[in-house]
Amino acid sequence: MAQTPHPRSNVSAIPTYVPGKPPTPRPGLTTFKLSSNENPYPPLPGVVEAATRAAGAMNRYPDMGNAELYAALAESLGVPVDDLAAATGSVALIYQLVGAFCDPGDEVVHAWRSFEAYPIAITAAAATSVKVPVLPDGRHDLDAMAAAVTDRTRIVLVCTPNNPTGPAVTQSELDAFLAKVPSHVLVVVDEAYVEFVRMVDAVDGLATYRSHDNVVLTRTFSKAYGLAGFRVGYAVAPAPIAAALRAVSLPFGVSSVAQAAAVASLAATDELFERVDALVTERDRVVAGVRAAGWEIPDAQGNFVWFELGGRTADFAAAADELGIVVRPFAGEGARVSIGEPEGNDRVIELARSFRP
Numbered sequence: 001m002a003q004t005p006h007p008r009s010n011v012s013a014i015p016t017y018v019p020g021k022p023p024t025p026r027p028g029l030t031t032f033k034l035s036s037n038e039n040p041y042p043p044l045p046g047v048v049e050a051a052t053r054a055a056g057a058m059n060r061y062p063d064m065g066n067a068e069l070y071a072a073l074a075e076s077l078g079v080p081v082d083d084l085a086a087a088t089g090s091v092a093l094i095y096q097l098v099g100a101f102c103d104p105g106d107e108v109v110h111a112w113r114s115f116e117a118y119p120i121a122i123t124a125a126a127a128t129s130v131k132v133p134v135l136p137d138g139r140h141d142l143d144a145m146a147a148a149v150t151d152r153t154r155i156v157l158v159c160t161p162n163n164p165t166g167p168a169v170t171q172s173e174l175d176a177f178l179a180k181v182p183s184h185v186l187v188v189v190d191e192a193y194v195e196f197v198r199m200v201d202a203v204d205g206l207a208t209y210r211s212h213d214n215v216v217l218t219r220t221f222s223k224a225y226g227l228a229g230f231r232v233g234y235a236v237a238p239a240p241i242a243a244a245l246r247a248v249s250l251p252f253g254v255s256s257v258a259q260a261a262a263v264a265s266l267a268a269t270d271e272l273f274e275r276v277d278a279l280v281t282e283r284d285r286v287v288a289g290v291r292a293a294g295w296e297i298p299d300a301q302g303n304f305v306w307f308e309l310g311g312r313t314a315d316f317a318a319a320a321d322e323l324g325i326v327v328r329p330f331a332g333e334g335a336r337v338s339i340g341e342p343e344g345n346d347r348v349i350e351l352a353r354s355f356r357p
């Protein structure tokens with residue numbers, strides 16, 4: 001019998017990523033996609049112009065060194081260029097971190113439920129995903145996560161705010177956690193939604209990275225900056241870690257248009273953050289409306305809210321669909337609903353009123 005090529009055994013164990021679906025078209029009804037935590041605002045004209053200009057040179061490879069982007073990020077964050085690593089979305093950085101720091105069988109500790117790409121990236125690297133259940137209110141159980149660290153642990157992923165449950169980690173919780181975790185373990189603080197956080201005692205990622213040699217921040221242009229379609233994320237890390245991330249990165253992983261759009265977006269931060277403020281106001285309005293309808297939902301610090309639904313998840317998603325909104329169901333657990341246009345958010349409140357807790 002001829003032998004056929006076969007992938008490593010871990011490959012068949014990689015969980016499937018379920019992307020948020022588009023809404024079902026409903027004649028006479030505007031529909032809203034609230035399934036992927038996207039920014040509902042269209043791009044700023046200046047950002048479109050910068051991307052269009054860059055597209056004019058599409059026959060050339062992008063700057064592999066991301067020089068302009070690093071310079072703009074270094075300036076806006078107040079960090080050295082050597083501490084930055086950009087990638088094809090911050091999800092790529094999770095892959096790169098696991099690829100650069102884990103041997104097969106090494107362990108990566110993370111909360112669960114949390115960002116669904118974590119076990120995918122970890123399993124793809126033949127490392128082991130160690131899932132620590134979130135607390136009943138959707139917060140990370142950092143005591144249990146510290147207790148889950150073993151001799152094989154190379155990375156702990158802390159997602160704040162946590163996708164999909166919503167709460168953010170406090171600085172004192174993170175400090176207590178960091179004091180317990182050995183310094184050779186990398187602590188990755190996934191700040192994909194950091195710009196939406198309004199909790200006063202939330203983690204200050206930049207201050208924490210500055211005071212620890214084992215702390216890495218991952219951030220993205222997909223959410224607050226509204227560039228999800230262009231795929232740009234970045235890590236802020238102590239220089240040797242950032243260098244390792246750049247070393248394992250896909251060559252030319254951030255396209256010219258993506259680099260140009262990200263640089264233009266950083267220049268327009270004030271205007272973009274006014275939109276973020278409006279989304280935060282909408283988020284708080286949705287949380288209040290949903291709670292007033294009798295739901296106990298977790299604190300929401302990102303651009304989404306979480307409904308714990310157990311066996312009623314599919315029914316909830318179907319009821320949403322009837323109202324012209326598409327949510328992101330997690331079978332048997334609950335549904336995450338992104339904050340979108342005010343009319344879509346009104347429908348979320350309407351859904352909370354009609355679908356009883």
Ligand code: PMP
Nearest residue numbers: 089090091115163192220222233
């Ligand atoms: N981290 C978290 C917690 C996320 O929710 C997401 C996107 N859903 C990402 C990282 C990845 O974002 P991107 O790859 O678009 O930068």
